[in-house]
Every structure is written in structure tokens, then in C-alpha cells.
Amino acid sequence: GENVEQHPSTLSVQEGDSAVIKCTYSxxxxxxxxxxxxxxxKGPQLIIDIRSNVGEKKDQRIAVTLNKxxxxxxxxxxxxxxxxxxxxxCAAPQGASGTYKYIFGTGTRLKxxx
Amino acid sequence: DAGVIQSxxxxxxxxxxxxxxxxxxxxxxxxxxxxxxxxxxxxxLLIYFNNNVPIDDSGMPEDRFSAKMPNASFSxxxxxxxxxxxxxxxxCASSPGGGKExxxxxxxxxxxxx
Numbered sequence: 430g431e432n433v434e435q436h437p438s439t440l441s442v443q444e445g446d447s448a449v450i451k452c453t454y455s456x457x458x459x460x461x462x463x464x465x466x467x468x469x470x471k472g473p474q475l476i477i478d479i480r481s482n483v484g485e486k487k488d489q490r491i492a493v494t495l496n497k498x499x500x501x502x503x504x505x506x507x508x509x510x511x512x513x514x515x516x517x518x519c520a521a522p523q524g525a526s527g528t529y530k531y532i533f534g535t536g537t538r539l540k541x542x543x
Numbered sequence: 544d545a546g547v548i549q550s551x552x553x554x555x556x557x558x559x560x561x562x563x564x565x566x567x568x569x570x571x572x573x574x575x576x577x578x579x580x581x582x583x584x585x586x587x588l589l590i591y592f593n594n595n596v597p598i599d600d601s602g603m604p605e606d607r608f609s610a611k612m613p614n615a616s617f618s619x620x621x622x623x624x625x626x627x628x629x630x631x632x633x634x635c636a637s638s639p640g641g642g643k644e645x646x647x648x649x650x651x652x653x654x655x656x657x
Binding site: 470518536 | 585
């Protein structure tokens with residue numbers, strides 16, 4: 430089955446700097462990779478996702494890159510702001526098309542220091 | 544739309560008692576998921592439904608756990624009898640077209656079993 434590893438577990442950056450969170454997956458059939466942001470006391474919220482037919486996707490200050498050969502994908506946040514402070518989770522499906530079971534990474538607690 | 548609605552937000556109970564968690568998915572969403580979040584195990588998928596039918600319950604930890612979806616707008620997760628190790632945050636999520644699309648999470652139920 431799928432195994433997802435996420436690093437680092439905690440990350441502190443100065444406001445305005447960039448933050449990068451990396452995830453690796455094991456199932457080469459996986460083809461959809463979402464990133465979720467979880468704020469304190471709330472459920473996870475999708476912030477960006479990428480499908481395996483592209484290598485990079487951007488949405489304002491957030492970007493995700495995917496390297497299918499190496500089986501890893503990364504979340505990039507530029508010009509970080511205090512409101513970016515949260516726990517971020519990557520996920521990968523257990524299997525390819527037709528599966529709805531996601532394996533989540535263990536999370537990265539991001540702290541943006543003002 | 545009000546989003547996915549879960550109740551109660553907090554539940555404190557004693558070991559051996561029955562616990563029922565409730566979820567109202569977003570109208571029109573065909574898929575409903577129950578997740579459990581703990582520090583040790585992260586986010587785990589317990590069970591998911593498609594059009595009110597349970598599709599995969601392999602994540603349900605024991606027979607003490609059961610889930611139902613009597614109609615498209617309501618689901619329950621029941622634990623009977625509850626044990627201290629069941630203490631966790633339980634999230635309900637819904638999706639319009641299955642897990643390969645965006646998951647919309649509720650705010651969760653914080654369960655404490657004493």
C-alpha cells in the first residue's frame with residue numbers, strides 16, 4: 430500500500446521568507462497529490478493540488494512541484510505571512526484511478542515569525 | 544452553503560458509555576468520509592460512503608465502531624462501548640465526486656473518554 434513521508438515536522442521562518450515542505454510517496458500508480466492546511470481548532474482545508482500529468486502548479490504565493498521519477502512532491506510558500514502559520518498535510522491516494530482512500534503525511538507545523 | 548456540520552464539537556464521556564457523533568455533509572456531495580486524528584497516528588480514514596452506501600470500512604479499528612448513512616444529508620459514527628484509547632478528534636468530510644477531488648472537512652468532534 431501507499432506510504433507517505435513528510436518533512437520537516439516543524440518549520441520556523443521569518444515573515445517574508447519562503448517555506449518548503451517535502452513529501453515522498455511509495456506507490457508509483459498514485460496520480461493526485463493534494464495539500465491541506467489545518468488551523469487550530471479547525472478541519473483541514475485544501476490549499477492546492479496537483480495531478481501527475483503536470484510538474485508544477487501555482488496559486489498566488491503557493492506552489493506545488495511534483496517529481497514522479499523520484500516520487501516526491503513539495504509545497505512552496507513564498508513571502509510568508511503570520512496567517513500562514515498552521516499545520517500542513519500532504520496526501521496521496523492509495524492506488525490509482527477509482528480509489529478514494531488517502532494516506533496523509535504526518536504534518537508540518539509552520540510558524541511564521543513576525 | 545454552511546459547509547460540513549458536525550456535532551457535538553466536544554464530547555466527554557466515561558469508559559464503557561456509548562458515543563454517537565453526527566455529520567451533515569454539503570448538499571449535493573456524493574461521498575462522505577469519517578477520519579480520526581491523533582498525535583500518534585495522524586489522520587486516518589475510518590470509513591467512506593458513496594451515495595449513502597458504505598464502500599470501504601477497512602479503517603474501522605474494531606467492532607465497537609459502526610457508521611451509518613441513512614440518507615444523503617446525515618451520517619453517524621457510533622462507538623459502543625467507548626474506551627480511553629478512542630480519545631481523538633473525529634472529522635467528517637464530504638466530496639462532490641469522490642476522494643480524487645477536494646475534500647471538505649467539518650470542524651471535528653473532540654472526543655475524550657475518561
